Amino acid sequence: MSAAPSPVVEFAQVFKIYGAGDTEVRALDGVDMRIDAGEFVAIMGSSGSGKSTAMNIIGCLDAPTRGEYRFRGVDVGALDQDQRALLRRHYVGFVFQGYNLLARTTALENVELPLVYRRVPTRERHEQAMAALVAVGLADRAGHTPAELSGGQQQRVAIARALVSNPSLLLADEPTGNLDSARKHEIMELLVRLNRELGITIAMVTHEPDMGQYVSRVVMFKDGRIVDQGLPADVSFAGPISNRPLSQRGSA
Amino acid sequence: MIHLTLVMALRQIRRNTLRSFLTMLGIVIGVGAVIALVTIGEGATAKVTADIGKLGDNLLIVQPGGFRRSSGFQSANAFTKDDVDAIRRDVPGAEKTAPTAGKQALAVWGNRNWRTSVTGTTAEYLEIRTYTVAEGRTFTEGESSAGQPVCVLGATVRKELFGSDRALGESIRVDKLSCEVIGVLTAKGQSGMGQDQDDVVLVPLRAAQRRLAGNNDVGGIYVTVASGRSTTRVKAQIEELLRERRNIVAGAEDDFNVRDMAEIAQTVSSATGALTALLGAIAAVSLLVGGIGIMNIMLVNVTERTREIGIRLAIGAMAREVLLQFLVEAVVLSTIGGVIGIGAGLLGSWAATRALNVPFVVVPNILVVAFVFSAVIGVLFGYLPARKAARLNPIEALRHE
Numbered sequence: 001m002s003a004a005p006s007p008v009v010e011f012a013q014v015f016k017i018y019g020a021g022d023t024e025v026r027a028l029d030g031v032d033m034r035i036d037a038g039e040f041v042a043i044m045g046s047s048g049s050g051k052s053t054a055m056n057i058i059g060c061l062d063a064p065t066r067g068e069y070r071f072r073g074v075d076v077g078a079l080d081q082d083q084r085a086l087l088r089r090h091y092v093g094f095v096f097q098g099y100n101l102l103a104r105t106t107a108l109e110n111v112e113l114p115l116v117y118r119r120v121p122t123r124e125r126h127e128q129a130m131a132a133l134v135a136v137g138l139a140d141r142a143g144h145t146p147a148e149l150s151g152g153q154q155q156r157v158a159i160a161r162a163l164v165s166n167p168s169l170l171l172a173d174e175p176t177g178n179l180d181s182a183r184k185h186e187i188m189e190l191l192v193r194l195n196r197e198l199g200i201t202i203a204m205v206t207h208e209p210d211m212g213q214y215v216s217r218v219v220m221f222k223d224g225r226i227v228d229q230g231l232p233a234d235v236s237f238a239g240p241i242s243n244r245p246l247s248q249r250g251s252a
Numbered sequence: 253m254i255h256l257t258l259v260m261a262l263r264q265i266r267r268n269t270l271r272s273f274l275t276m277l278g279i280v281i282g283v284g285a286v287i288a289l290v291t292i293g294e295g296a297t298a299k300v301t302a303d304i305g306k307l308g309d310n311l312l313i314v315q316p317g318g319f320r321r322s323s324g325f326q327s328a329n330a331f332t333k334d335d336v337d338a339i340r341r342d343v344p345g346a347e348k349t350a351p352t353a354g355k356q357a358l359a360v361w362g363n364r365n366w367r368t369s370v371t372g373t374t375a376e377y378l379e380i381r382t383y384t385v386a387e388g389r390t391f392t393e394g395e396s397s398a399g400q401p402v403c404v405l406g407a408t409v410r411k412e413l414f415g416s417d418r419a420l421g422e423s424i425r426v427d428k429l430s431c432e433v434i435g436v437l438t439a440k441g442q443s444g445m446g447q448d449q450d451d452v453v454l455v456p457l458r459a460a461q462r463r464l465a466g467n468n469d470v471g472g473i474y475v476t477v478a479s480g481r482s483t484t485r486v487k488a489q490i491e492e493l494l495r496e497r498r499n500i501v502a503g504a505e506d507d508f509n510v511r512d513m514a515e516i517a518q519t520v521s522s523a524t525g526a527l528t529a530l531l532g533a534i535a536a537v538s539l540l541v542g543g544i545g546i547m548n549i550m551l552v553n554v555t556e557r558t559r560e561i562g563i564r565l566a567i568g569a570m571a572r573e574v575l576l577q578f579l580v581e582a583v584v585l586s587t588i589g590g591v592i593g594i595g596a597g598l599l600g601s602w603a604a605t606r607a608l609n610v611p612f613v614v615v616p617n618i619l620v621v622a623f624v625f626s627a628v629i630g631v632l633f634g635y636l637p638a639r640k641a642a643r644l645n646p647i648e649a650l651r652h653e
Contacts, residue, residue: 061566061646082570100563100650104267116565161567188651245438 005036007070008169008201009058014067016224018174027053028064029224037168039245040202041233045221052173054221055057055205058094059171060084072168074232077127089117093162097174099154101146106134107157113153132160135198136190152183163200170194172204176211188214254580257573262378265588267542272585277548279629280540280596285535287306288604290618293528295588299617302611303442304517308345311380311513312487314494323418328507335497337357337472341487351470352379353460359409359453361424366412368416369451370426372460379642380474381449387498388420388435391456399458401431406452407439416571429463430533431455501511503534532618536625542589543629550582550637560648561641572620575642582634583627590626594619 016028028050035041035058041146045051055070061086062075072091076084088094093114101110113128120128131137136156146154155175162170172191176184192214194200204215212218216233216236220228228235265272268588297465316328338353339594366577375390395402403424410419419433440449461468477486487510494508554561561594569577600615 056647059566082572085565085568085570087568088566092564092568098649100559102560102563113564116260117564117573125627 005038007034008072008164009033009035009203010039010041010068010070011054011057014054014057014064014069016050016057017065018063026224030067031046031224031226033226034217035169035201035203037201038195038199039217040192041204042203042215042218042237043203043221044107044207044209044212044218046207048223049221050224051205051207051221053224055173055203058203060087063248071103089114090165091138091168093165093167093171095155095158095162095170095175097177099151099158099178099197101145101154101157103147104130104145106143107138107149107160109158110146111164114161120163127192128164129160130153132164133157135163135194136160146201151179152184152186153252155179155183155187156190159187163194163198168201170200170202174206175204176206176208179180181210184208184211254576257577258584260577261584264581267584270446275546275585276592277625278540278545279586280542282535282539282542282591283590283593283626284597285538286532286622288601289529289531289535289595290608290615291598291613293524293531293599294606294613297524297528298613299610300524301517301521302411304520305641305644309514309517310479310483310491312475312483313478313511313513314475314490314508314510315511316471329623330471331473331494331508332468332470334496336470336473338497339475339490339577343475344495345477345485345489347481348376348380348474348476349477350374350380350450350474351457352377352472352474353457353465353566354359355460355464356451359413359424359426361413361422364413365437365643367411368406368451368453370455370460370464372455372457372464374457377454377474378588381474383440384438386438388433390435392440393608394413394458397458399462401459401463402428402434402456403431404435404437404454405433406437406454407450408448408450410436410452412469413415426453426455427464428461428612429455430561443561449592483514487512509631540630541627543586543633546582546586546630547633547636550578550634551640554578554637554641557641558644558649560650561644562646562652565644565646566650567620571642574644575638577632578638579631579634579642583630584640586626586630586634587623592602593626594622597622 010031011031012073014027014028014031018025018027031050031054033054043054053062057064057076058071060071061084063069063077063079071087074087076087079087086172102113108126108129112125113131115125115128116245130139130142133142136159138153138156138160141149141153141157146157149157155178162172176187176189179187188211191202195202206212212219212232212235215232218229218232219226247249304555314331316330320493331351333351336349339346340349340598342502350373352371352373354368354369357370359370360370375393378390379387386407390404391402394400403426405413405419413419414422417432419436422433423430424433437450437452440446457470475486477483490510491506495506498507501505542580565571602612
């Protein structure tokens with residue numbers, strides 16, 4: 001990483017408002033946020049805190065109602081749907097809670113998918129996809145379909161798919177949400193390794209405090225606002241998380 | 253990109269072989285039915301035309317009676333032997349001329365009988381109608397002019413009366429005429445109009461006139477036009493000659509008619525052609541139904557693959573790329589169905605033409621039209637589901653269960 005980190009994500013007074021008048025819901029209520037290249041940031045908060053909305057905007061799947069969102073310096077709010085698709089295609093990798101691999105499609109083909117849309121020629125596509133599978137430790141499962149893989153393996157294929165196009169930002173939405181605790185830690189260690197060794201910028205949405213321990217910075221959302229942020233050790237998880245039984249199960 | 257989309261579409265179709273096949277089935281049946289009906293229809297048309305052509309497209313048939321606007325078809329005086337001689341003598345383009353006088357009569361041999369059509373004529377008639385003699389011989393000039401009691405049997409009559417017995421030299425009775433069988437004709441089969449051309453007994457004209465009809469009438473005259481002569485010209489000359497001989501004043505309508513076989517062939521083939529087109533159009537309706545089947549499956553497909561669409565959109569597919577993908581899938585499905593349908597249609601019609609004993613005539617145009625039409629159906633009925641897929645919101649699509 002360079003000495004002066006460049007911002008990948010910049011939120012300036014970002015609002016996302018659904019409905020109008022009395023029924024108006026502010027999913028994001030004036031958020032300022034910045035993620036620099038090389039960071040591994042956890043976006044945390046209870047459900048309804050606005051973290052998923054923030055995630056969709058960061059991933060250029062959605063545009064803010066008001067305020068400015070700059071991705072790599074580009075004002076995303078000014079782009080149309082196709083331009084946002086191109087931005088995702090070239091600079092963003094997605095990892096989802098439910099893996100979201102194409103069924104009845106081999107791991108290798110799944111990993112190749114982003115390269116198909118990038119018009120990468122067949123041979124290079126195979127090579128790059130294979131390299132990504134090697135990076136997540138699944139080279140020997142390249143020919144397997146999702147049904148033939150365990151949850152942890154599927155999530156690693158999904159990470160390889162997000163990784164293969166060498167994105168500026170890897171967005172992970174509850175990547176450990178469907179896994180048992182041993183697999184959770186494996187996946188987190190993989191993400192940390194990708195962040196440290198390959199210098200990939202990662203933004204991860206999670207509600208599990210345990211997972212927050214792996215990252216370089218935690219951003220805590222509540223009611224559409226950032227209520228706290230800093231090193232995992234300095235951020236209080238107790239408040240918004242304590243009433244979530246799932247997270248307690250996760251940390252048990 | 254279109255190449256990759258095509259590969260993706262084929263992969264998708266292979267992933268769900270049974271469903272893809274069932275989806276295609278509508279198109280297969282539609283295209284197959286159109287191809288089969290049109291091909292069989294063309295074969296039938298070709299056969300009818302060929303059969304009429306066998307009579308000779310240089311053949312004119314002169315019959316008494318004319319068409320009058322006021323009262324329809326009008327019966328009129330028959331011709332005479334003199335009319336035939338006059339045509340032979342005065343119309344230079346007339347190559348062969350044969351009079352006919354016929355009626356339905358019961359032919360009897362021993363204890364067997366058979367109702368058939370008896371025609372009094374001359375030896376030239378056999379040449380004009382392209383009959384050939386299988387056994388024995390035809391009338392001599394002397395037998396014809398003298399009206400000797402001799403007869404030539406068609407293959408059907410021979411079989412019905414004699415079975416496996418020898419017919420030549422036997423004497424049969426046709427109404428009041430007893431005659432000796434001097435020849436048997438080679439079988440010709442059905443005519444283009446569905447008549448059995450072998451169900452005939454030919455006797456000398458004079459014999460038929462004297463013993464069967466009891467008058468000197470000639471019911472019809474067959475004329476072939478010499479090669480190199482215009483059929484229309486000869487027809488006009490015959491008309492002019494007969495008007496004169498029958499004392500028809502200028503301006504009055506003919507009380508006879510001269511039919512040109514080429515004209516008849518054209519009329520008949522255009523009628524069967526219209527029938528073929530009608531059958532093809534009915535079959536085309538099933539193509540439409542097949543298209544709706546494709547739309548139905550593609551709509552289900554889009555719903556079922558909402559998550560996949562969400563993934564593709566998140567990964568960076570543009571709406572038009574998703575649209576193209578689903579459209580290409582529909583078109584690939586329908587064109588594969590079209591190709592299979594063309595194959596099935598050709599195979600089916602080949603078998604049918606064999607069974608119906610008509611020629612197998614492939615119309616290349618209909619193959620091209622069927623193929624293009626099936627692709628067009630893919631585009632038309634694939635567009636709506638594809639647009640539905642492309643308009644999905646990626647966030648909602650990803651959340652879809």
